[in-house]
Structures are given as structure tokens and as C-alpha cells.
Amino acid sequence: MDYSLFLKEAGFEVDNEEFMLVIPQNGCSTCVKKSYGFLLKNYESPKIKYVFTHYSSQKAIKVRLNVLGKEDVSRIGFIDLRVALENGLSQMYPSLLEIGKDGKAKVTFMNAEDGSDWQWLEEQMEQDSEPYKF
């Protein structure tokens, strides 16, 4: 997908992040729980940013993060569900965008039954930064 257009429409920017995790707040509850677990552990990582979609209330998400100890919510963004769906993202599962320098991103739905997708992402967080190559 062409992520630069997607971000433009969403009014959101990435800096040097390699990944963007798009979390559908009202999607699969187990997946959302996993997403929050990952987000809390890797919130400060410069490799990833978080975007919420399919939500009822931005306030609810910000307050929840605050309650969980994340007072600075500048690393999260919000994207209208319509924009997310038009760009091929899921309203049910978290979508992981691997951001390329050419303005394109590879999209993966985080719904592997064996949890290998989350494990892989955790490993990426632990590795030294490397530019994504297609």
C-alpha cells in the first residue's frame, strides 16, 4: 500500500519509524489485548508508532493509556475506519505496516494462530535499526 497517501488523509506523520501498528479498538478483543500488551512494552521504541482505528472514543483510548502509565500520548494517532478500510486494513485484526523508504508499506494482519507474528515483531524491536528493503 502507498502509506504516504494514507497518512496524509489521516493527518498523521511518521519520522524514522520502521513499523506502524494499526489497532482496531472495537475489533477482536483478544487481539486488542495483545496489542496493548505489546504497546506498553515497546511504547518508547523509536522503531514503531501506534495508530488506533475503529474506535468509539479517542478520549477512552487516551485515558486508558494514561491509567496504564503512558502519559505522553504523542506517539499515538487516530485514523478513521473508512480510511483504514479503503487502504486494505482490517477492522477486526491489528494491521502491521512495515514502512519502506519508497513511500510503500507491506501490510500484515496480526492474526496468526500460533502467535508467530507477534513473536517476530518482538524480535524486530530487539534488533538494531535497519532500513526496510523491498
Added chain:
Amino acid sequence: MFWKLNRAIKLIVLIMRKLVLCFLIAKVCTVCVGQTVQFTNEVFGKVIDLKLDNETAMPWYFGSVFQYCDDTDLLAYWNGITKSIKYFDLESGETVKETKLSPYGPEAIPGEPYYFYYHNKDSIFIFSEFQNSKLFLVNDRGGKVDTFDFEAKDGYRFTPFPRLTRVSGAIVVHKEHFFLSFNISEQKERNSVAPVLKYNMVTKEHGFLKEPGAYRDLDLSRIPKGGQHEFYESRLAFNADNNEMVINYPLSQKLYVLRDGIVKEVEAKSKSVKGFELLSRDKNRFEVNDVGYKKIVFGSARYFGIFYDQYNKLFYRLVKLDNVSKTESKYLSNSKKYVPDSYSWMIFDSGLSKKTEVLFTSREATPEKGVFVSPKGLWVLLPNSKGEDIMSIGLLKFNEKD
């Protein structure tokens, strides 16, 4: 000098005239096209704006629990973010009290609490996800009073899984017993008993009611996976005057009345529900797990629940009306146009004779996210239109001349 003053006054008068004209035009437009205004006047007897503090938010997609508290005349609301019950004054709309649950220590309510039932300030029942076989009893200070364990010896392999129904109608407390309303099982063999658990708080004895069984004659494969909240949630209402418990199943036109161990079926269909499209639809057009099929049949009619208004001696039954053809044409034409959900409230007397029925849409009210009964009648949550710090509720006004 006078000439300048005269000119300034004329200019001010001109501006004022234009402002008044703009205001009048805006007012006329609001009255003509503003559906909320029109609906508020005709169907809601009263609208209250609840003021949300900086840690309270509107319910999310699956709704939240609202309950009127008899002993304090306050409205209790489950704020999932802080895992606490917020109490609103129904006159001012201000938050006046909070019951906070502790996730740690001796008073801990583990798991993900999502349902409460306020019996009185010393007895608030809490149900927590991932602690499926326990119901916790706390007081209004959040202190844990008791735990009721209803773990089944067979691990619920042969009975409905103990996941409590959301939003409303999940718990009835009567004398030393409580009744819990679970999801009907997607597996037919587990519906050999009713999805209602009876628990004696003194002896701790518990078990499922044998009747009324749910969906025994239905082809459950026609209900898409993931439709638990829409088509499998049972709900209870209780009339303490005559000890009658009424049970609602989403895909049944009937209500089931339980008294002294005997179940009586009562016809309680809406005039707007001819049937349940997903049970009769030609499945060959779509694969059962196909995204399109799911989207379309999710617009099938379903009875959301039953509520008893002990103050006015009335039952209310809410039904979500069939939206299949609209959803189908929207899906097939790949349209992005918003299709509102349609609902009907039916009102019955305490003997379950229907008095009237009121139609409305999700543009006006969102009862699946919040609904409760107070001495004034039936209240529903209204769509969020006043920002994230205001949560509006409306008191439904019924026209009994139907």
C-alpha cells in the same frame, strides 16, 4: 461628528439585522431537517446530559452497564477504563461518587471486570472476564465481601459456557438466590439446559435451569461465527410481585415465563418482525464464512432483551429490525453510505399483554450500548453528538393510543 455617530449607529443596526436574520434561518433549518430535535420533542420525555470527568468515557462498541440505584436515587455507570462504577446525580448530571475496584491485594477483582449489578450499597455483584466461574460481591467502597464460585466439574463441556450477557439483564437477585444469564452455546449439544444458572448464596448450591432450552430446533450453522453478542445473548427480567422470571432469546418471537418451576411460552412478537432472515436465507448464494454473507445476515432481526419496570408495572421488549436487504444492496453496490439500524420498543403490561410499540433508529438512540429503568420509565443512551465529555440519555415517551 454627529454625521459619523449617525453612520456608526446605522452600521450597527444593519449588522444586528443580519445577525437576527442568520439566526432565524439557522433556527428554521434546525427545526426542518434536524432529526434529533424533532425526535427529542416527540419521543423523549426528557434528555439529561451526564458530565463526564477527565477519566470517564462513553461506552465502547459493545456497550456498558447503566443502572438506577433505588437506595440513593443515583445512576450507576460502569467506566471500563478505570474499572470503576461512576455514580451520576440525575438532576445535575454531575459525578458524585465512585466505587473503584482493586486489581491487586486482598480486595482484588482479577481479570477484566465488565458487568455489575447494584443490589444495594453493601451488595454490588461484579462479573469479570477471564474469571469465568466466579461472581464477586463488593460494597460501594470497593471492599470485597464474598466470592461465589460456580466452576463446573466437567469444565462446562456439556453446558453453556459461563460468559455473562452484556449491557443489561444478566443478573437477577431474589432473596437468597441469584440467576445469571449466559450466552446460548453455538454447539447444539450444550443447549440441553437453559443458559440460566441458579445459585443459592447461603448453601452455595448451583446448577442450570433445565428449561426453557434455547435454539433446540434451529440450524445453528446458519448463524455466523462471531455473532455471540448479536444472536446468542439471553436476557432476564424479574417481577418480584408474583415471582415471575421472563427470559428473552434473540431468535425467538416468544418470551418464556418461569414461575414455580413451570415454564410458559408467551407470544411477544413485534408487528415489524416477520421472521429471522438468516434462518431462512438461501445459503448457497454465499459461503457461510464469507465476509459478505456475514455482513448481510448480521442485519437480520433479533430481540435484544426484556426489561421489567417495577415502578410502573410494565415490561419493555427491544427488537432490532431486519436490515438485510439494505445491507445487501449496500454491500453489493460497494456503497459507503451509512445505513442506520432500526429498532422497535414494545411495551407490555405486567401480564405480558402488548400495549404499544414505538419505532426509532440508531440516529436517535443507541439502546444496545446503554439502557436502564428508573421510576420515571425507560432510559436509553443517545448517540454522541455533544463531544467526548458529555453523555446524553433520553427518557422514552410512549404513546399508549397505538
